[in-house]
Amino acid sequence: MEEQRHRYGPPLYSLTSMILSIRLFLSLLWIRYGATKLKREQLALLEEAVEVYTREFERFLKFISEVFANAPFFISAEVAGALDASKNDDYKEITVPAGKTYEVLLSVDSVNSYIAWDFSLVQGKINMDIGFSLEFLSPSGDKTLMLPYRRYESDQGNFCTLMGGSYKLIWDNTYSTFFRKVVRYKVDCIPPVTEPVESD
Template sequence: MSGRIGDLSPKQAEILAEFRERIQDILPSLPAQHDHYLLRWLRARSFNVHKAESMIRKHVVFREQMKVDTILSDWKPPEVIEKYVSGGMCGYDREGSPVWYDVIGPLDPKGLLMSATKQDFLKTKIQNTEMLRQECQKQSEKLGKYIESITLIYDCEGLGLKHIWKPAIETYGEILTMFEDNYPEGLKRVFLIKAPKMFPVAYNLIKHFLCEETRRKIIVLGSNWQEVLREHIDPDQLPVVYGGTLTDPDGDPHCRTMINFGGTVPKSYYVQDSVKVQYNKSVTISRGSVIQLEYDVPAASSLLRWQFASDGADIGFGVYKRTKEGSQQKIAEMQQVLPSERYNAHLVPEDSCLTCPEPGVYVLCFDNSYSILQSKKVRYKVEVIPPADVLMQYPRSSGDGRLQ
C-alpha cells in the first residue's frame, strides 16, 4: 500500500488515527490539518508514529523560530540574492504539479556567500518552498484533486569546480537538510539534465544530506532529455530552451521573467569590503569547545545587539537566557532564545539583534564543539540598549533580526 488516501492498509489507517490524536495540541499550528498532509509525515518515517510525531513537533518549533507563517509577506531577500541566485518556478507538469528549475552553471557561489549570510539563503529557500506549497494548494482547488509535490528540473550545464567550494557545499547541505526535515514528500521527481563528467563528484559531496526516498526520485537524463521532459510536461508549459514552446511575452525562449539565470556577483556587493566594524573584544575558542558570554539585561524590551567576525572558518552561535540565579548553569538547562546555528562569519560578518521580552541574564554562546581540529578566533562587539534608546538609535528596526 502506498500510504496515501484511498490506498491505506487497515494498519496504516489505524496509525493515522493515532497520529492525529497524539498531535491534537499542535494541529492549529500546522499549515494544513487534513489527512493528506499528515500522511506525508507518516510516510517520511515509514509509519513509525513516534518518529513521525517527533518530526512534526520539531517542524512546529521550526515554523515559529523562522517566522514561516509570515515569511512570504514580511521578509525580503537581500538584493544580491534576488538578482544573482538562479532558478524559479515555470509552468506545471501533466499532473498539475508546479515545476521548479534550478540552474547551476551561472551560479557564483563564492560571490553570493561573500555578499549575504548563510541564514539569508536558508530564509530564501524557505520562502521559495512556502510559495510552492501555496501553489500546490491553489492547483488542488483548481483541479479538484490533491497536489502535494513538485517536479524539479536541475540544469547542470556549466557545473564546475567553483560549485564544489567547501562553504558552498556546506550551505547547500544545510538547505537540503532543512528541506528534508520540514517538507517531507515535497518532491515528486527530480530530473537532472546536461550533467557534465564531474557531476558524480559533486553528487557524492551532497548525497548524504538526502534520505534514501529522495535519492530514488532523482533521474539523470541523457542526450534525449528534452524528449523525456515533454513526456512529463506539456510543450506549452515547457520553456523553448528546455524543449517546449513556452516563451516570455517578449518572446524570450529562456522565460527569464519566471526563471532567474543569475550571473557573476559584482564585488561591490561583497560585505567584507563594505562593512568596517570596530570590534572591541576578541576570544579564541579551542577545538571542540564552547564559550559563553553573559550580559545582564535590566529591563524588558531592551535591544541585545551583537556583531562578530570569525577568522578562517565558520562558527556556531546561539542566544540563551539563564533560568537560575547565582549557580552555574549548563546551556541545556537554559531557555533557548535564538537556536544555535553555524555562521559563515569568516565570509560575511554577522550583525543582528533581538528584543529581550523580559529582564535577566542573557548568554551568547560561541560554539566550536563540532570542530575536532581547528580553534577559532572571533572578534566581537555586544551592546545592551535600553528601551528608551532603541527608537532613537534604530527607528526603523523591528528589534528582531539582521541590522542593515
C-alpha cells in the first residue's frame, strides 16, 4: 500500500494543491472586491485554471481507474461467487418503494410448522435497513403480531407456528421518505416432522 501511495499520490496531491489555490484566489478576490465585478483578465485566468484542473483531474481519474481495473489484487465477481449466489432461483428480488410495504402471505395447514426466512438488502453507497415483522391472520380477519417490528439490514430466522392459518411477512419501508429498498429474500413453510407409526 505504501508503494501505491508513493507512486500515485503525488499527482493527486498536486491536483489538490491546485484546487486549493483556485479556492484561495476566489476567496481573496471576493473579500477584496466584494461589490465590484471581476476584470476580464482575472476572469480569463480563473477560467483557464479551472479548465486545466478539470482536464488534469479527468486524466488522473481515467489513469487510476485503469490501474485498479488491471490490478492483480482484485478478484472478479465470478471468482468471489457473488454471481452464483444471485443466480440462485430460490431467492426473489423485489423493490419496496419509499413509504410502502411489501407482504408475503403464507398458508399454514399444521400446527408446529416452521416459517423460515432469509433476506438482505442490496446495499448501495449508503447502508440502509428495512422494517420486518410477522403477523397471524385469523379466519375472521383479526391480526396478531407474532414477531415484533424491527429494522434490519439482513436477517435469517424461523418461527414455529402455534395454529394453522395465514401468516404474513411484512417488509416495511413506510418510514423512508426518499429511498426505495431492494430486498433479496427467500421464505418457506416447513411442515412438522411426523413420527413414523410402528406397525405390529
